[in-house]
Structure formats: structure tokens, C-alpha cells
Amino acid sequence: MHKYRTHTCSEVTKKNSGTEVKLSGWIHRKRDHGNLLFFDLRDHFGLTQCVIENSNNFFKIVEKIKPESVVCIIGRVVNRSAETINKDLFTGEVEIKVSSFEVLSESNELPMPVFGEQDYPEETRLKYRFIDLRRKEMHENIILRSNVISFIRNKMIDDGFLEFQTPILTASSPEGARDFLVPSRMHPGKFYALPQAPQQFKQMVMISGFDKYFQIAPCFRDEDGRADRSPGEHYQLDIEMSFVEQEDIFKAVEPIFFETFTKFGKGKTVSKTPFRKITHKDSMLKYGTDKPDLRNPLEIFDVTEIIKREDVKLDIFKKIVNKGGVVRAIPAPNTSSKPRSFFDGYNDWAKEEGAKGLGYILLEKNKDKLIGKGPIGKFFSEEAINHLAKLCNLKANDAVFFSSDKLKEAEKISGMVRQKLGKDLNLISDKKFEFCWITDFPMYHYDENEKKIDFSHNPFSMPQVNLNDFDKADPLSILAYQYDLVCNGYEISSGAIRNHLPDLMYKVFSKVGYSKEDVNKKFEGMIKALSYGAPPHGGMAPGIDRIVMLLAGKNNIREITLFPMNQNAQDLLMGAPSKPTENQLKELNIKISEKKK
Numbered sequence: 001m002h003k004y005r006t007h008t009c010s011e012v013t014k015k016n017s018g019t020e021v022k023l024s025g026w027i028h029r030k031r032d033h034g035n036l037l038f039f040d041l042r043d044h045f046g047l048t049q050c051v052i053e054n055s056n057n058f059f060k061i062v063e064k065i066k067p068e069s070v071v072c073i074i075g076r077v078v079n080r081s082a083e084t085i086n087k088d089l090f091t092g093e094v095e096i097k098v099s100s101f102e103v104l105s106e107s108n109e110l111p112m113p114v115f116g117e118q119d120y121p122e123e124t125r126l127k128y129r130f131i132d133l134r135r136k137e138m139h140e141n142i143i144l145r146s147n148v149i150s151f152i153r154n155k156m157i158d159d160g161f162l163e164f165q166t167p168i169l170t171a172s173s174p175e176g177a178r179d180f181l182v183p184s185r186m187h188p189g190k191f192y193a194l195p196q197a198p199q200q201f202k203q204m205v206m207i208s209g210f211d212k213y214f215q216i217a218p219c220f221r222d223e224d225g226r227a228d229r230s231p232g233e234h235y236q237l238d239i240e241m242s243f244v245e246q247e248d249i250f251k252a253v254e255p256i257f258f259e260t261f262t263k264f265g266k267g268k269t270v271s272k273t274p275f276r277k278i279t280h281k282d283s284m285l286k287y288g289t290d291k292p293d294l295r296n297p298l299e300i301f302d303v304t305e306i307i308k309r310e311d312v313k314l315d316i317f318k319k320i321v322n323k324g325g326v327v328r329a330i331p332a333p334n335t336s337s338k339p340r341s342f343f344d345g346y347n348d349w350a351k352e353e354g355a356k357g358l359g360y361i362l363l364e365k366n367k368d369k370l371i372g373k374g375p376i377g378k379f380f381s382e383e384a385i386n387h388l389a390k391l392c393n394l395k396a397n398d399a400v401f402f403s404s405d406k407l408k409e410a411e412k413i414s415g416m417v418r419q420k421l422g423k424d425l426n427l428i429s430d431k432k433f434e435f436c437w438i439t440d441f442p443m444y445h446y447d448e449n450e451k452k453i454d455f456s457h458n459p460f461s462m463p464q465v466n467l468n469d470f471d472k473a474d475p476l477s478i479l480a481y482q483y484d485l486v487c488n489g490y491e492i493s494s495g496a497i498r499n500h501l502p503d504l505m506y507k508v509f510s511k512v513g514y515s516k517e518d519v520n521k522k523f524e525g526m527i528k529a530l531s532y533g534a535p536p537h538g539g540m541a542p543g544i545d546r547i548v549m550l551l552a553g554k555n556n557i558r559e560i561t562l563f564p565m566n567q568n569a570q571d572l573l574m575g576a577p578s579k580p581t582e583n584q585l586k587e588l589n590i591k592i593s594e595k596k597k
Contacts, residue, residue, distance in 0.1 A: 004072055004104075010046025014093050016077040021096065023048060024072040024104065026134065027065055029115045037062055041073065041096075044139075049086070049095040050075065058101035068107040068114055068134070074100035122558070127572040129563055141560045145548045148264055149216055152237060152544075155256045161214040161239070166201035168194060168218070171525075178222035180232075188589035194220035197541060199460065200526050202240040203498055206537040207529045213240045216544065224567075228490060228546060230557050231569035237547075239495075240539035246481055246497055249538055250274065250437060257485070257492075257542075261433050264551045271435040275485075279440045288328070288415020290441075293489030294434035296422035300414045301392045303329045303402070311381035317359070317404045325406050328414040329392050332399040332421050336362040336373070343374070346401060346417065355413040359402040361385075363394055370396060419489070433487055433550065440464070441482040444475045444511060454512055457482045460505075460526075461496035462538075467504045475511045485542065487550060495540025502530045 004024040012021055025043035035054050039062065040047045050073055052062050065071070075096035086092030111127075112120045114134045125132040132138055157163065172179045172193035179193040195201075197219045205213045217238040225231030241249065254273040261270045276294070283290050286299045307317045307327045317327055335342065343360050350358045361380065362373040371377070372385045380388065394400055401421075403414045422428045443463050445456040453475050461480040465473050481497035499505050505527065509519045520527055548560040558564040565571050585591065 008045040009041050009043040009048040010090055012048050012077055012091050012094055012096065014079060017079050017094060018077065020074060020076055020099075022072065022074045023050075023096065025070070026114075027067050027069050027071060027107075029067060030062075030065075032063070038095075041071070042134075046091060047089055048091045049080075049089075050098050051095050052098040052101070056098065058098065061103065062098075062101055065103065066107045066109065068110055068131070069103060070105040070107075072102040072104055073098050122566065123572060126558075126564065126566055129573050133562070138559070141548070141552050141554070142562055144264060144552055145544075145560055145562075148260060148548050148551060149544060151260060151263065152256060153216065155259065156214045156237075156239075159212075159252065159256075161212040162210060164205060164210075164213055164215055166195070166198040166205075166215065166217065166238075170195050170201075173200075180220045180222050183588040183590055185588055196221050197236065198238050199458075200523075202238055202539065203460070203526065203534075203537065204529050206240055206242045207532070207534045211242050213539075214238060217541075222569075225565070225569060226567075228549065228555075228557055230545060230561060230564055231567060232565050234557075235544040236493075236541040237544055238539070238541050240537060242535040242537045244497070244536065244538050246439070246483060246538065249483075249495060249497075249540060250277075253485075253540065253542075254435075257435065257487075260547070261487075261551065265433060266551075266553075267431075269432040271433065276436040277439055278436055280438055280442065281440070283438050284411050288411045288413070288418055289489075290438050290484065291486050291489055291491045292436065292438075293419060293422070293428065294436055295428045295432060295488060296419060297427055298331060298333075298418050298422055300418055301329045301331075303327050303388060303391065306384060306388055306391065307404075309381075309384050309387070312379060312384050314359075314376055314379040317402070320404045325404060326410050327402055327404040328410045329388070330401045330403070330414050330417045330421065331392050331394055332360075332401060332425070334397055335399045335425070336364060336397045338399075343399070346420070349420070350403075350413055350417065353413060353416060355403065355409070356405060358413075358417065359404070360399055361388075361402075362399045363389060363396055365396040374399070376402075430553075435485065435487050435492075438484040438486055439482075440479045441484075442476065443478040443480040443482075443508070446476060452513065458494065458496050459508065459512075460498055462499045463504070463508060467501065467507070470504065470507045481538070483540070485540065490546055490550060492546055492550075493540045493542035495538065497536070497538035500530055500534040500536055502527055505530065 001022055006022045009023055009025050023041055025041045028040035028042040028047060031038040036051055037059065038049060038051050041050050052059055073096065075098040077094050078097050080093055080095055110131065112124050112131060114131060133142060169182060169192040173196060177196055179196065181191040181193055184190045184192060198215065198217050202213055215238045217236055218233055219236055220233050223231065241252065254275055258270055258273050280290055283292055285302060288300055304321055304326045306312060307314060307321055321327060347358045359376045360374050361377045364371055364373055369382060370385055370389055371382065372380045388394065392400060401417055403410045403417065441457045443456065444453050447454045457480060461482045464479040464481060483495050484491050485493040499508060506516050506519055545557045545561060549557050552560050554560060563573060
């Protein structure tokens with residue numbers, strides 16, 4: 001007989017009745033019935049109920065053993081009586097009558113329970129992550145992550161992609177988030193950087209003559225944590241393809257996402273391919289965000305022209321419009337009968353979110369005519385109300401909220417109102433995954449803080465303006481072949497067709513103040529590679545963590561990460577970051593200067 005087990009804790013069923021088995025695992029929970037003591041034995045695969053009588057020589061040991069101790073038992077498989085069968089367990093028709101019991105490793109008092117799935121402070125859970133991961137839900141999340149990655153990897157290989165590994169120690173990038181720097185012992189005073197993404201390397205893979213590449217790549221960014229973003233590091237499905245246009249990328253990856261989310265989506269419906277395509281401009285107008293949750297049926301409307309009508313006497317909105325602002329309308333279906341506190345609550349909430357407030361109109365029928373009620377309804381003529389209703393697809397018993405401000409501010413708050421209404425009115429189904437592509441991102445934007453033009457997305461993207469016309473184009477009008485894949489309000493991936501022409505690259509960077517010499521210095525490797533014959537190429541990098549988070553039905557990425565940091569970028573389990581020793585600093589030729597208080 002094997003030293004530790006003949007079966008796992010999920011394998012023993014009625015077919016094993018009357019046979020002797022050996023199992024090893026953790027004591028999940030115990031139930032003392034006086035003359036009998038029941039305990040559930042748990043391993044990676046499942047649970048088996050065990051029973052020991054008080055006449056057994058091992059009874060006292062079992063009685064005293066703490067939960068989560070690791071034990072090995074030998075016993076005979078017996079059928080449970082009909083009334084004690086546990087239909088929730090695969091092994092629930094049998095139990096093991098223990099004849100031998102060996103303690104392999106005894107547990108201390110637990111800082112948090114494994115049985116029961118109680119909510120515990122995240123600090124405790126991360127500090128004792130190895131215990132947290134024993135809990136059924138967490139264990140299943142990590143198994144899901146592994147299965148999803150394996151499935152995606154196999155799909156990529158089946159589709160002709162080659163898997164390569166790009167460097168972890170590389171040069172610092174002047175664009176993007178902050179780098180994590182690694183001091184060089186062999187080159188005093190110089191530092192490597194951990195890659196924020198394999199962006200330049202994967203482009204060089206295409207320039208090297210390979211046709212389709214992928215990698216499950218670790219990426220490192222020194223940025224603040226969020227619920228949907230891990231501080232420090234994350235993993236992405238890095239993809240690049242040669243001789244492709246935007247549509248070729250879409251056609252290559254859509255089946256992978258459809259099949260992955262269908263297989264692991266727990267029965268939820270998944271958007272059929274091809275996924276819907278929405279321009280960045282339309283997304284910001286209709287949804288107030290470039291990450292729209294399309295499960296929400298509400299759309300936002302631009303009603304600036306209606307506010308300009310002479311029979312609309314809403315001076316406060318007119319003043320904003322006259323200064324270049326806009327007015328956005330967000331329909332709230334079947335809400336006109338709600339109490340005033342509902343609408344005032346939205347107004348107060350909007351102010352807390354930094355907006356100037358929300359106006360609203362209630363639409364009602366009066367002698368077959370649609371009229372506007374509420375605080376600002378009286379400022380609209382009957383014709384203006386009907387114009388508004390037609391434009392925004394409103395009907396009697398609906399209401400409509402208004403946000404009036406500068407374009408960016410109005411877009412932001414209207415998008416937030418749309419999503420809040422969707423949740424509050426139960427319009428968002430949790431039974432589906434709605435995918436879409438956001439396309440045609442602006443190449444540049446005007447940075448109000450720096451008072452200059454800057455890149456709005458990926459600077460290595462191909463602009464939708466050719467080399468000869470580029471200098472004549474208004475930078476803020478230039479669009480790029482950039483795209484995001486969005487699912488249920490989360491950005492799953494960014495991607496682009498790359499700029500493979502050095503002369504055009506110089507022009508693209510010149511718009512934000514880079515000289516040719518600056519580009520050659522900061523992107524030496526990339527420019528050099530592009531100068532020796534580069535194919536048209538493009539790709540994307542879906543986030544593995546967000547994919548698994550959505551499939552697991554979680555709102556926090558730490559719930560699907562094996563050993564995550566907390567939001568302060570601290571590893572509470574291993575105690576990182578930690579102070580180096582004096583010898584380590586000396587080897588690296590580094591001195592730490594204390595920050596002046």
C-alpha cells in the first residue's frame with residue numbers, strides 16, 4: 001500500500017464499499033457525537049467523511065487534534081444510511097470507518113478559519129495566504145486561473161502562434177508608468193528596469209521574421225493598486241502578428257475569447273462573433289466612457305442644440321453652452337412616479353462625485369400631450385419637450401437627467417449616472433458577457449496641466465494619416481489604429497497596428513516635442529530595428545488577471561491571484577519590500593539617503 005494514500009478524498013464512492021482505503025489530507029471540521037466522532041478529511045480534490053468510535057485506540061488523538069492538521073487514515077468504506085446521505089458531496093453516499101490514524105503535521109491555532117467561508121480582514125488573509133487558499137472558493141479561483149491559462153495557451157498554439165519568452169531585465173522606458181529599477185552590481189551606478197510590457201521586444205520578434213507570437217507575460221509597473229489592477233505586477237496574454245490590418249487581429253482573437261468565456265463562464269451567454277465595434281468618439285458620447293458596460297441598455301444623448309432653442313429658458317445651462325460647454329441627457333425609464341428624494345439623491349451624489357449637479361425632468365401625459373414636470377420642466381416649451389423626447393427615445397412615465405459642463409467633465413459624470421441608473425433600476429444582467437471593440441482612439445490630447453500636446457494612448461501606434469499628409473494635419477484631429485477590447489465595463493486589452501516606418505515615427509514624436517535625436521536616444525533599439533526592413537504588424541495584450549476575475553464573478557483582482565500584494569504594494573506574507581543589508585548595498589555601490597522630514 002502507498003505510504004500516504006490509495007485514493008484522493010474525492011474518489012471514494014459506493015463502488016469502494018467494503019474495501020480498505022488509505023487517505024491523507026487536512027482535518028476540515030469535526031463533529032463530536034459522544035460515542036462517535038465524525039470528521040471531514042479534505043485534500044486538493046475534495047472531501048470524505050470519516051468516523052471513529054470511542055473504543056478505538058486513536059479516538060483520544062482525534063478528539064484533541066486541531067482543525068487543519070494534516071493526517072493519514074486507514075479505514076473501511078461503508079455506506080451511509082439513507083437519511084444521512086449528503087447529496088452535495090460526490091463522496092456523500094459513503095464514509096470511512098477509521099482503523100488507523102497518523103498525524104503527519106499538527107496545526108497551531110488558526111488565525112482565520114478555513115471551514116465556513118467567513119469574510120475576514122484582507123490584511124489577515126494576505127498575511128496567511130497559504131491558509132486563505134485552502135478555502136473552497138479561493139482554491140477554486142486559483143484552479144480556474146490555471147485552467148484558463150492552459151486553455152488559452154493551447155488555443156494560441158493550435159492557431160499557429162509561437163510562444164517566446166522576452167527579457168525580464170531590460171532598459172528603462174521613458175513612456176508609460178513608473179519603472180521598477182534593478183541596480184547592476186557589474187556596472188556600478190547603472191540600473192536595469194523590469195518590463196512594463198514586452199512591447200518593443202515583441203515588435204522586434206516580428207522584425208526578426210517570425211509571423212505570429214504570443215506569451216503569458218509578467219509585466220511590472222510601479223503604480224497604485226486598484227480593485228481591478230494589481231500594484232507592482234500583472235500577467236497578460238501578449239500577442240503580435242505580421243502583415244496584418246486591424247480586422248485581422250480582431251478575427252484572430254475573437255474566437256479565443258468567445259470559446260474561453262463560453263467554456264469557463266458558468267453558463268452565462270457570451271457575445272457572438274464578430275464583436276460589436278464602437279468608435280472612441282461614439283463611446284464617449286453614448287456611454288460617457290471608453291469602457292462601456294453594454295449589459296446596460298441606457299444610452300446618453302447630446303442635447304446641446306435643444307438647450308440652444310429660444311423656447312428653452314434654462315439660463316444656467318445656456319451660459320455653460322455659450323462658454324463652449326455641452327449638455328448631455330441620460331434617460332431614466334419608468335421613474336417619473338418615484339419620490340422626489342430619488343432624484344434629489346442623484347443630484348447630491350453627483351455633487352459628491354465632483355459634478356456641478358444634475359437637472360432632471362419628469363415626463364407625463366396630459367390630454368394626450370407630453371409635458372415636462374420637475375424643477376426645470378417649466379423652462380421647456382411643449383415643442384422642446386417633444387423634441388427632447390424624440391431625440392432621447394423618451395415616453396410618458398420616463399424621466400431624464402441632465403449634465404452640463406465642459407466636454408470631459410460632462411462625459412465623465414453622465415457615464416457614471418448611466419451606470420448608477422443601470423444598477424439602481426436593475427437593468428444590468430449578471431448572466432452575460434458583453435464584448436465590444438473601441439476603435440479609432442485619438443493619437444494625441446491636450447494636457448491641461450502641462451499646457452501641451454501629449455500622446456493619448458500608445459505612441460508606437462500607426463496614425464490614420466500617411467507620411468506625406470502628416471505635417472499638414474491638426475494633431476488633435478489625428479486618429480490612430482488603436483483599439484481596446486472591453487467586456488462588461490472592464491478594459492480587457494489594449495492593442496494597435498504599429499508604426500513600422502522610422503520617418504513617420506519621427507514625425508509622430510515631433511508633435512509632442514521630441515527631436516529626431518531624442519527619439520534615436522530614447523528608443524535606440526526600436527528605431528534601429530525598424531530601419532532594416534520591418535513588416536506591417538500589430539497586436540494586443542489582454543490582461544489574464546481581469547479575464548479570470550470576470551469569469552470568477554469577482555470585483556477584486558486579489559481574489560484570483562495566488563500571492564498578491566495589498567493596495568500599498570506590500571507582500572504581507574513574505575515581508576516585501578524589505579531593507580537591504582549594508583553588504584548588499586556595498587556590493588551594488590548604493591547609498592541610501594534618509595528623506596528629510
